[in-house]
Amino acid sequence: MPIELGLKATHEDVATPEKCTKHTNPNAPGLYSTPSMVGFIESTCSRVVKDMLEEGQSTVGTAVNIRHLAPTREGQGVRCEAELTEIDRRRLQFTVSVYNEEGVLIGDGTHDRFIITPKREG
Numbered sequence: 793m794p795i796e797l798g799l800k801a802t803h804e805d806v807a808t809p810e811k812c813t814k815h816t817n818p819n820a821p822g823l824y825s826t827p828s829m830v831g832f833i834e835s836t837c838s839r840v841v842k843d844m845l846e847e848g849q850s851t852v853g854t855a856v857n858i859r860h861l862a863p864t865r866e867g868q869g870v871r872c873e874a875e876l877t878e879i880d881r882r883r884l885q886f887t888v889s890v891y892n893e894e895g896v897l898i899g900d901g902t903h904d905r906f907i908i909t910p911k912r913e914g
Contacts, residue, residue, distance in 0.1 A: 795844045795884070799876040803836040804869060807892075812866045822866035829870075829890055829899050830856055836872040837886040837903050851884065851905040858901035862892070869893035874903070882907040 805811075811828035813820035834853045841851060864870060871891045878885035883906055890899035 795841050795876070795879065797876055797879060799840050799844070800874065801836055801840040802871060802873050803832070803839060804871045805832055807864050807866050807868050807870055809866055814866070824864035824866070824868070824870065824892075824898070826858075826860045829860060830858055832870065832872055833858065833874070833888050833890065833899070833901075833903050834905075836874045837884075837888065837905055840874050840876055840886065841884060841905075841907075845907065846909075849907055849909050851907055853903065854883070854906045855904035856901070858888070858899055858903070860899050862896050862898045864892040864896075864898050870898070877902075 807824040811824060812822045813825045814822050838851050872888060874886045874888045876884055877887045883904055886903045888901060888903055889897060892898050
């Protein structure tokens with residue numbers, strides 16, 4: 793199946809303690825951290841095209857342009873929605889939105905991934 797514009801994926805997660813600000817700063821409040829949100833976005837975007845890649849191919853993140861808009865408390869659910877909006881040879885750009893379990897938009901932006909074919913050792 794070819795990789796086409798408009799492909800989408802949605803993924804859900806929970807703001808567990810290790811994904812919150814207290815993980816890196818014990819004095820910080822228990823809020824979902826921006827690095828955790830970025831990792832969640834990368835994971836969701838990789839799922840969009842995973843089943844369309846040729847055998848042996850993968851994708852790696854190359855650019856992140858994200859706004860962290862609102863707090864999410866430790867223990868709350870989060871949902872990322874990603875859509876493939878641009879294809880330039882092997883570069884794929886996704887538009888993303890991240891919501892907490894209350895439906896509040898907590899992050900948005902774009903994420904670029906590049907299709908790679910790792911060399912096989914042997």
